[in-house]
Structure formats: structure tokens, C-alpha cells
Amino acid sequence: MTSSGASSGARVRFAHAPGFWVIAAAFLITLAFSTVPTPLYAIYQHRDGFPTYVITVIFASYAIGVMASLYLAGHVSDWLGRRRIALLAVLAQVVSAVIFLVWQDVPGLLIARFICGVGVGVLTATATAHLSELRQIARPAEDPSRSALISSMVNLGGLAFGPLVAGLLAQYVASPLERPYEVFLVLLLLSAVGIALVPETVERLEERPAYRPQRVAVPSASKPLFFASAIGAFAAFAVFGLFTSLAPTFLGGVLHHRAPLLAGVVTFVVFTAGAVSQAVFVRFERGHQLRIGLGFMSLGLIGVAVGGLIPNLAVFVVGGVIAGAGAGLVFRGAVATAASLAGPTTRGEVLAALFLIAYVGLAVPVLAIGLGIALLPAQVALLVFSAIILILVNAAVLRMLKATT
The missing domain is CATH 1.20.1250.20 (MFS general substrate transporter like domains)
Structure with a gap:
């Protein structure tokens, strides 16, 4: 059930219209972060000398994290609220970025990618619903397909920008395996602050239903x-x-x-x-x-x-x-x-x-x-x-x- 904002609380500073773009930006940054390692895999491989199939295992750990979170937690924002779950998803990405920075061996990469996938899976379901509801409240007469198109373009656009930014930093800035994660760590923290100030669109239930997977x-x-x-x-x-x-x-x-x-x-x-x-x-x-x-x-x-x-x-x-x-x-x-x-x-x-x-x-x-x-x-x-x-x-x-x- 959506709310026009009465449940959003006094701390919220954004209206629904700018809140829509804050969530869109956070969604884009999170998905961009998920593809930051793409141009860096070859650097890891050259440094450590592992075979190519290890790259696919590291990548697969991300996909497994996405699938697990979609199945286990992709729907919980219906009960606990969009803003809270989106914030937790972005904070999971913050944890992933820290692991990328402090544990750069293969086990660390596997764990960081899995946590990143978990955050992306939760946010994909939550942010898509949140964007639709924010847009519906801000512009009730607008065709809902426009919100869906923006969400889809943010999704693919975010996945596109991550490798570009990481590639630029790796090519022209010192410490190529640190700088991209440092930049996105700052962006993710800013995204978390923005999400905390966006209106809630779901009324939290007084009696929370028993948990079940999706x-x-x-x-x-x-x-x-x-x-x-x-x-x-x-x-x-x-x-x-x-x-x-x-x-x-x-x-x-x-x-x-x-x-x-x-x-x-x-x-x-x-x-x-x-x-x-x-x-x-x-x-x-x-x-x-x-x-x-x-x-x-x-x-x-x-x-x-x-x-x-x-x-x-x-x-x-x-x-x-x-x-x-x-x-x-x-x-x-x-x-x-x-x-x-x-x-x-x-x-x-x-x-x-x-x-x-x-x-x-x-x-x-x-x-x-x-x-x-x-x-x-x-x-x-x-x-x-x-x-x-x-x-x-x-x-x-x-x-x-x-x-x-």
C-alpha cells in the first residue's frame, strides 16, 4: 500500500519529485559500482597469475548474490518500507567497496562480489518499486510506462558507466586497484545520505507478516x-x-x-x-x-x-x-x-x-x-x-x- 507521504516523517527534506531523482541517482551509482571490476580483472590476473576461469568464478559469485537476494529479500520492502531497504542495500555496497580496498586476494574478491550482488538484487526490486510510487505521487496523470522506461535506462546506464569510470581511473591515475573503489565509496556514502532524506511510499504494517521467501x-x-x-x-x-x-x-x-x-x-x-x-x-x-x-x-x-x-x-x-x-x-x-x-x-x-x-x-x-x-x-x-x-x-x-x- 502506498502513502502520499504522511508516514515519511518530519526528517524528510525532499519532496516526491526530487526524491524520485535521488533514488534514480542512487540506483545508477549502485549499479555502476557493480561493474567497476570489469576493466580491473585483467590487472588482478596479471598481478596474481591466476587462470581465466577464476575470473568467471569471481563474476559468478556476484550473480549468485543477486539471485539469492532476489529470492530471499527482493520483496521485503513491501513490509519494511522502500527507504529502509534501499538504504541497507546501498550500505551493503559500502561494505563491498571496503573489502575490495582492504582484501585484494581472490577470497576477498569473491566475498566482495557476492556482497555486491546481494545489494544489487535487493536494490533492483526495491528501487524499481520506489521509483514507480514516487513518480505516481509526484505526477499522478503521467503514463506509468515513463517511470518504467527511466528505471530501465538507469539500470543499463549504471552498468555502462561503472567500467568507463574504472577504466579511466585505472589508465590515468596511480593505484588502479584502489582509486576506483575509493571514488565509488564516497559516491555510495552520499547516496545513502540522499536515500535517508527521500519520502517513504509504503505504510509499515502494525503486524509484520511472517517471513517467507519470494x-x-x-x-x-x-x-x-x-x-x-x-x-x-x-x-x-x-x-x-x-x-x-x-x-x-x-x-x-x-x-x-x-x-x-x-x-x-x-x-x-x-x-x-x-x-x-x-x-x-x-x-x-x-x-x-x-x-x-x-x-x-x-x-x-x-x-x-x-x-x-x-x-x-x-x-x-x-x-x-x-x-x-x-x-x-x-x-x-x-x-x-x-x-x-x-x-x-x-x-x-x-x-x-x-x-x-x-x-x-x-x-x-x-x-x-x-x-x-x-x-x-x-x-x-x-x-x-x-x-x-x-x-x-x-x-x-x-x-x-x-x-x-
Whole structure:
């Protein structure tokens, strides 16, 4: 239940309209922090000499943290309040940043990434709901889809900016494994202060319900279409997972470009393409978005594979950008399709199931390609990855398109 602000307390200094942008900024900073390690993995690897699959394990610990928190705590802000849970999520990121700074061995990286994932999972669910409610109170006549678009763009935009900032700092500032975390530690603390001053939009219940994990429900009559949507989301996240974990390894090894800034820029443009494509094609109907997204992802995955095989930096990067643009549209279409399968009382549960499967896509394919690199040439592993994701996304999108016609 939302409140117009009576329960927000006398300490709140922001109105709902500026509070919306404070939460959006905190969301963006938190997600940016989650991708800060991307251009730094190669530096850790060069310093410590661990094999490439260790990078995928470190990255997978983040995805596991996200999935665990989505399932166990993604819904608790419905009972305890948006502001309180968002604040706890950001403070978890503060803890993660401190661990990155004081414990830079592999065990420390694993723990820091897991805690980071936990914070992101909690904040993703909480901030998305909080943004929607703040916007509804501030602008009740506005189309709710605008808030959803802003939330989606903040999500992908944050994931894009983290590697760019980290790459810049690692390239041009001393202590590349400390400065990025120090900068984001300050930004996260400022975000926590801002969240504490934002209005609450949920009335806390006098009798708190008994805790239960997030229900994960799939409508039985629509299971084939739901799983098609879930596979589409899985494939889209697999592309993003590749560029937030192993892309710097391919750039430095196969393509012989080791600059941290380049690794950050490549990841930045891939995620930015995903956000921009959603904004550019927002007025298109879902079927057209899915067709465009499928075309972009197919062409981009081919480009990524060819760029690795030749090898050619330009082809690899252009392929990644096109694949990222397609992944943004496919993911948006998958969410819209899944949401349409359930009524208001079960929509959250259906989307919870979709996001859990999507985050499996963030972890499992990247783990598989990391292990593949240990057994096969990197170019072959990348080719196999691209082929599998290409098959999955075509099967998923064609099934979703069949349902929309």
C-alpha cells in the first residue's frame, strides 16, 4: 500500500519529485559500482597469475548474490518500507567497496562480489518499486510506462558507466586497484545520505507478516510462452555477462589490446547501446521491438565471433555494440511478454521467476566459456558461446512473436 507521504516523517527534506531523482541517482551509482571490476580483472590476473576461469568464478559469485537476494529479500520492502531497504542495500555496497580496498586476494574478491550482488538484487526490486510510487505521487496523470522506461535506462546506464569510470581511473591515475573503489565509496556514502532524506511510499504494517521467501510463480496455462520469454532474457543477460566478465580477457589476449580504458569503453558502449535502443524504439509495438532486437542480436553475435576468429578489434567491438542494442530490446520484450501472462496479484511473482532465470543467464554461460577457455583456444570457446546464444535467442523470440500475432 502506498502513502502520499504522511508516514515519511518530519526528517524528510525532499519532496516526491526530487526524491524520485535521488533514488534514480542512487540506483545508477549502485549499479555502476557493480561493474567497476570489469576493466580491473585483467590487472588482478596479471598481478596474481591466476587462470581465466577464476575470473568467471569471481563474476559468478556476484550473480549468485543477486539471485539469492532476489529470492530471499527482493520483496521485503513491501513490509519494511522502500527507504529502509534501499538504504541497507546501498550500505551493503559500502561494505563491498571496503573489502575490495582492504582484501585484494581472490577470497576477498569473491566475498566482495557476492556482497555486491546481494545489494544489487535487493536494490533492483526495491528501487524499481520506489521509483514507480514516487513518480505516481509526484505526477499522478503521467503514463506509468515513463517511470518504467527511466528505471530501465538507469539500470543499463549504471552498468555502462561503472567500467568507463574504472577504466579511466585505472589508465590515468596511480593505484588502479584502489582509486576506483575509493571514488565509488564516497559516491555510495552520499547516496545513502540522499536515500535517508527521500519520502517513504509504503505504510509499515502494525503486524509484520511472517517471513517467507519470494514466491516464484509461473502461470500453468502459459508455461510455454513464459519459458520462451525466460530464455530470451537468459540470452540477453548472457551477452551482457560476457562483456562484464571476459571481454577484457579477450581484448588483452586474443586481440592484444591491454589498456584498462579500452576494456572500460567497450563495456560502456555495449550497455549504452542496450539503453539507447530501448529509448529509440520505445514507441514501437512489442512485436516490432522483438524483431529488431532479434536481428541486432543475431548480427552482433556473428560479429563478436568473427571479430574473435580473425582477430579484429573493430569487428569485435561493433559486433558487441549491435548485440548489446539487440539484447536491450529482447530483454524489454521478454519482460513485457512475461508481465502480460499474469494478473496484478501474481505479476510480481512471475517477474521474480523471469529475473531469476535471467540472472542464471548472467552466470552460467560465462562460467561455461571460462571453463571452455581452459580446454579450447579462446576463439573457439567464443565461437561456441555465440552459436549457442544465437540458437537460444532465435528460438525464444520466434516463439514470443508467434504469440503476439
